[in-house]
Amino acid sequence: MLAEVKDPEIPLVTITGMGIVRDVLVNDHHVEVVITPTYSGCPAMKEINDSIAQKLRENNIEDFTIKSVLSPPWTTDWMTEETREKLKESGIAPPHKVQTNELLSLLSDKRVVTCPYCGSEDTKKTSEFGSTLCKALHFCNGCQQPFEYFKCI
Amino acid sequence: MKLEELKDSTREALFGYLLFLGDSNLVLGHRLSEWCGHGPMLEEDIALANLALDCVGQSANFLKLAGEVEGKNRNEDDLAYLRDAVDFRNATIAELPRGDFGYTIMRQFLVSTYLYIVFKNLRESSFDDLKSIAQKSIKEIKYHVRHSSEWVLRLGDGTEESHERIQKSLNELWRYTDELFTHTATDKTLIEQNIISDMSKYHSEWLEIVSQVIKEATLTIPEEKTYLYHNGREGKHTEYLGHMLAEMQILPRSHPGAVW
Numbered sequence: 453m454l455a456e457v458k459d460p461e462i463p464l465v466t467i468t469g470m471g472i473v474r475d476v477l478v479n480d481h482h483v484e485v486v487i488t489p490t491y492s493g494c495p496a497m498k499e500i501n502d503s504i505a506q507k508l509r510e511n512n513i514e515d516f517t518i519k520s521v522l523s524p525p526w527t528t529d530w531m532t533e534e535t536r537e538k539l540k541e542s543g544i545a546p547p548h549k550v551q552t553n554e555l556l557s558l559l560s561d562k563r564v565v566t567c568p569y570c571g572s573e574d575t576k577k578t579s580e581f582g583s584t585l586c587k588a589l590h591f592c593n594g595c596q597q598p599f600e601y602f603k604c605i
Numbered sequence: 606m607k608l609e610e611l612k613d614s615t616r617e618a619l620f621g622y623l624l625f626l627g628d629s630n631l632v633l634g635h636r637l638s639e640w641c642g643h644g645p646m647l648e649e650d651i652a653l654a655n656l657a658l659d660c661v662g663q664s665a666n667f668l669k670l671a672g673e674v675e676g677k678n679r680n681e682d683d684l685a686y687l688r689d690a691v692d693f694r695n696a697t698i699a700e701l702p703r704g705d706f707g708y709t710i711m712r713q714f715l716v717s718t719y720l721y722i723v724f725k726n727l728r729e730s731s732f733d734d735l736k737s738i739a740q741k742s743i744k745e746i747k748y749h750v751r752h753s754s755e756w757v758l759r760l761g762d763g764t765e766e767s768h769e770r771i772q773k774s775l776n777e778l779w780r781y782t783d784e785l786f787t788h789t790a791t792d793k794t795l796i797e798q799n800i801i802s803d804m805s806k807y808h809s810e811w812l813e814i815v816s817q818v819i820k821e822a823t824l825t826i827p828e829e830k831t832y833l834y835h836n837g838r839e840g841k842h843t844e845y846l847g848h849m850l851a852e853m854q855i856l857p858r859s860h861p862g863a864v865w
Contacts, residue, residue, distance in 0.1 A: 492741055493662020522666065523737035525744060558721065558747055559754055559818070580752040581652035585659065589648060605744040 454485070457507050460499040461584050465538050467500060471530025474521065483508065483516040488526045491585045491605075528604050539602055540568045544587065547604035565601045567592035577601075606732045606800070608673060615798065618791035619732070620675045621694060622801055624684070625838055626723070627667030628695035631685055632846070633716060634660030635853050636703050645706050652752060656713065659745045666738045673734075686857040690840075690847040697835040698781040700846040707760050707771035712778055714753035718814050719785050721746045726802035735800065754818045761822025772824050779826065780833045786811075789838050 454476070455468045467473050467487070475486040485504055489497050501518050508516050528547035536546035545568045551561075564573045572594025579589040587600040611619065637657035644650025668681035698716060703709050724746055727739030760771040786808045788796070795801045819826055835841065857863060 489662075489741075491659065491662060491745060492666055492738075493658035493660070493745075495658070521737075522741050523733075525737070525741040527744075558750055558814075561751070579648035579652055580748055580755070581648075581655040583651070585655050603748065605748075 453507060453511055454504065457500070457503045460496045460503070461586075462539070462542075462544070464542055465535045467504075469532045469535035469538075471526065471532075472500065481515050483513055485516065485518045486521055487518060488521050488524075490526050493585060526605070528602065543568050543599050545590065545599060545601040547602045550604055565590055567594055567597070568599055569597050570595040575599075606798075608734060611674070611732070615794055615800070616674050616676070618794050619800060620671055621789065621791055621838070622795055623667050623671035623674060623735075624694040625696070627664045627671055627681075627684070628693045629699045629716075629837075630660045630664035630667065630720075632693070632695045632849065633699040633712075634658075634664060635849060636699065636701075637709070637713075639703050640709065649706070653709070656749055656752070659749065663738070663742045663745070666741070670734050670738065682857070686854045690842050690850055692840060693837070693842065693846060693850070694840065695837050695842075695846075696781075696785055697837045697843060698778060698785070700837070700843060700849060701778075701781070702845055704774065705770060707767065708774040708778070710753050710756045710760065711771055711774040713749065714757050714818070715778060715782055715815065716785075717746055717749035717753055719782075719811055721750050722807050722811055723802075723804065726807070729799075730801065731799040757818055757824075758822045761819070761824040768823065771822075775819070775824055776827045776829075780829070781835065784835050784837065787836075787838075 454473050455466050457467045459465050459467055459470055459472070470490070472487050472490065473485065474488050475484075477484040477486070485508075487497075487500065487504070497520065501520075504518055505516070508514075527550055529550050531547070539546045545565050548563055548565075565575050565577070566573055567575050567590075570592065572592055574593040575590050576593065577588060578591050578598065581587075582589045582600050586603055586605075588603050589598065590601050591598050634657045637653050637660060640650065640653040641657070642650065644653055664685070665681045668684045672679045672681060672684055696716075698712060701712070704712075721743065724739045724743040727735055728743060730736040730739065757771065760767040762768070786804045788803065788805065792801065796803045816826060835843075
């Protein structure tokens with residue numbers, strides 16, 4: 453049921469596909485949905501809360517709570533393959549897998565981001581921050597298109 | 606360690622430290638948000654607003670926890686909007702006016718690198734709730750360090766003017782960095798219980814990362830060793846903070862309980 457709730461900032465993917473829903477606990481007739489924010493400052497959390505509540509009510513579930521937890525912290529590694537494919541189809545390069553070498557990822561990330569449009573690896577980063585907190589701006593020298601990259605966290 | 610397991614004296618000390626983290630991020634976030642619509646180019650306008658969003662989001666987490674630790678029914682909004690400058694515990698460097706783009710970038714670089722080390726250590730905190738916030742925040746702060754360090758390189762090793770201006774910013778900001786590595790008397794109990802780390806031990810680690818970037822940017826760390834006496838942790842602030850808070854707090858103070 454929650455797989456029908458869309459991510460308000462990227463409506464073609466769902467909150468379950470993004471790994472935002474961490475758990476659903478059913479105790480007698482009470483339902484507890486556990487979610488986690490993607491970023492500390494993610495402005496979509498209220499919208500996500502409201503959408504979940506609406507979806508539950510539509511399915512005649514009135515006795516529920518929605519709990520937001522910070523730990524374990526959300527990571528892009530929790531995205532499903534299907535979600536990554538959908539991002540790519542819509543012109544957003546999916547995130548790399550999380551790196552473990554801390555200092556390396558602190559000062560620079562030299563990993564190649566493949567263009568979601570033409571598949572070229574000849575791309576450059578134009579800004580570390582894009583239209584939302586979770587994305588960076590890149591440019592493809594191959595097809596001369598700007599595109600977004602879903603940052604790996 | 607859980608909230609209920611903290612002793613009263615620990616709670617009081619921890620409240621102070623959480624205000625330091627929450628207020629520093631809030632004030633810095635507000636300074637960054639002042640760039641919205643004024644950035645030197647569209648991408649950077651957006652980037653600075655995104656950085657501000659991260660800072661304010663992290664601040665909300667710290668202040669929410671501060672309210673719970675204090676136990677007086679104050680939430681993150683009460684703490685952000687209904688306290689005066691003397692009750693703020695932010696580091697002085699965060700409250701200084703935003704200056705030019707180079708100044709904002711240099712401050713962001715110095716402070717983000719510091720916060721990166723703070724969060725890295727707090728991931729091992731013996732207090733579960735603080736540990737969770739740190740584990741989350743460190744992922745975000747890495748992007749801040751990367752963004753600002755790349756701009757320090759670009760401006761430092763850029764044109765004659767950009768070099769001169771960012772060097773001047775570094776000279777002005779440097780004297781405020783020492784304060785970041787000092788602790789108040791009440792922090793001691795938190796350090797002893799491994800709730801927080803003794804940051805005076807990490808000054809050299811910070812200096813190492815900072816120096817590496819400064820050097821590559823063809824800039825020079827000021828030789829001046831005297832730091833200005835400041836102590837935001839004790840509520841001693843520059844006059845800039847009061848003016849900033851007046852603007853930041855006017856809406857909730859004029860219309861208590863206002864909602865969108």
